[in-house]
Amino acid sequence: MKTSIFILVLMILVQITASAKNFNVVDFGAKVDGKTVNTLAIQSAIDACHKSGGGAVEVPAGTFMTGTISLKSNVILFLQPGSLIKGTANLKDYNYQNRRVGLIYTENAENVSISGFGTIDGNGDAFMKLDEFKVISKDGKQFSRQKDQFRVIPGVLSDGPVVPTERPFQMIIFSNCKNVTIRDVTISNSPFWTIHLADVNGGVISGVKINNSLLIPNNDGIDLTSCSNINVSDCNISGGDDGFAITGYAHHFDLPGYKNLVHDSENINVSNCNIVSRSSGIRIGGWDQNHMRNYNFSNINITNSNRGIVLTVRDSGMIENMNFNNIVIETRLHTGDWWGNGEPIQIAVLRGTPEVKLGVIRNIFFSNIIALSEAGIVVFSSEESEIVNLQFHDVFLKIRNSPFNDYSGGNFDLRPVSDPHYSLFKHDIPGLFAKGVRQLSIRNFRLEWDGQEQDFFTRGIEVADFDELEINDFHGASAPANQKLPAVKLSDGKNWTTNLSPEKIAIFATPNYKK
Known part of the structure; x- marks a missing residue:
């Protein structure tokens, strides 16, 4: 029984592989000279791939200049090693349905992918x-x-x-799409x-x-x-x-x-x-x-x-x-x-x-x-x-x-x-500053300073306007310029707990302390 199931699955995979087609952009007129704007040729390969039911649009080694292209459902844009898709320097080449967009604009598509080992510039x-x-x-x-x-x-x-x-x-944008994959490619020098x-x-x-x-x-x-x-x-x-x-x-x-x-x-x-x-x-x-x-x-x-x-x-x-x-x-x-x-x-x-x-x-x-x-x-x-x-x-x-x-x-x-x-x-710059937090928990927080001389570096921890605060196992002190200050400052809060010694904490109108 297991052997029969394995053979059936293998046959299905073979059929899927056989039905998937490859569409090389060069076969649709793309030039690898690094000068020709290949937008129409690359888009023609994508459209043909989509019309056939899906497959891979292959970009071989070399430099292909292009404006906006649009992927479609069940299409893989595959970049071979050494391939380079490069956007043009002409803003007019970036257009989709009479609107300025970017280099690859895809919308309302499913099962769409960009993969391979080339570069998009x-x-x-x-x-x-x-x-x-x-x-x-x-x-x-x-x-x-x-x-x-x-x-x-x-x-x-x-x-x-x-x-x-x-x-x-x-x-590169995918808008209102399902099952999008981008894998292994290099992308460089984006303008946005x-x-x-x-x-x-x-x-x-x-x-x-x-x-x-x-x-x-x-x-x-x-x-x-x-x-x-x-x-x-x-x-x-x-x-x-x-x-x-x-x-x-x-x-x-x-x-x-x-x-x-x-x-x-x-x-x-x-x-x-x-x-x-x-x-x-x-x-x-x-x-x-x-x-x-x-x-x-x-x-x-x-x-x-x-x-x-x-x-x-x-x-x-x-x-x-x-x-x-x-x-x-x-x-x-x-x-x-x-x-x-x-x-x-x-x-x-x-x-x-x-x-x-x-x-x-x-x-x-x-x-x-x-x-x-x-x-x-x-x-x-x-x-x-x-x-x-x-x-x-x-x-x-x-x-x-x-x-x-x-x-x-x-x-x-x-x-x-x-x-x-x-x-x-x-x-001022404490190690950690928090204001307006309910249920703040700080545990095993270790702080080190590096000899700062400016006096705006202050406490280790400062918490204001809080409710339900926990500070346990804080290892640190105030900044070098303010070493005499207690390491922790609490103000305008309630319901707080700590295992720190009292001399490490400066308290300003913070009721309901629990230790």
Whole structure:
């Protein structure tokens, strides 16, 4: 019986393999000279593959210039070793149904894939003013510690971002699709978001290498918008903007691929990835209308970045049920107009959209975290909302000295928000700062300083406006410039427990202490 079943399965697989067809783009007129614009030839191969019932569109070794192409159901775009698909430098070549888009635009498709061992190059440099850098406006600096001298560092080259010209939008987008796979390819030099899945149910991104310029703004590595059931693993991502941007947008600045997305984002797993970013290694949330829940992140390295992990609510969308485990984070202060100021972890609920009920963040768990940074962990909620059930367990944080401390240190940067007072503003830097949290648990948190001389580096832990707080097994002290201060400051809270000795804690109107 088992033998008969095996033979039947084998026959089915043979039939499927035999029915799948290969369509080489050269056979449809594509030229491998690196000059000819092959949009029509590549699209003809895709259309023929789809019409035949599906198969693989093969790109052989060589350089193929193209404008926008669109994949369809049951089509695999397969890049042979040595192949290069490169976007043109002409903005007019990026068009789908009379609308400007990016290099690969796919919508309403199922069982669609990009795979192989070649490279897709977005030609991003062609759409940048590479000798001109964005700067923060004077108004944007007015509440910072350094005022208009914030991040003004004589003789130091800018970390970017450069100024973009008009450019293509998302380089590779799948919108309203099911069962999307992107595997093993290299993607480079994106002018905008690199991989974008919008309203996708079921997807795998694995073994992908994203090599973007660290100077280009908005060249996010992987964006997942209102998507569910997505697994990302074994990817190397380097770029100027967010490594991962996972959001619940229903719409966003009229970008292509957003068609009144109504689904919540659920069940996303990210593992075994390496990330370098001038913005955030991992960013969750923004101006979200749809909820985001049930995410897991594990075995991730975030290095040479501005911010490590960011969770942010600015609209009605809620963030809940997320685990971050076995993650190494290395962040530093940067020059230029990048959001954030070196935080290894930043969690914030602040209004960014008028006239909506602000969402909440709840059930967020960090464990086995190693962080080397030039700033502290920041958790911040306005009085309009709250952060509920947040855990930091088994965390090691070393705050290293920075040559930029005098030029940009001693500030929180929670941009973008509606109130400029909470955008980029002067603030002392504890090892961990939390405001507006209910049910905060800090266990086995080890903090080290690196001889900082600036007096805005203060306590080991500072918690304000809290309810139900636990601090157990904290190993650390106040910063070198404030060694006489108790290591922990608690204010305007209630219902807290600790196993710390009383001399390590400064208490300001915090009743209901339990030991």
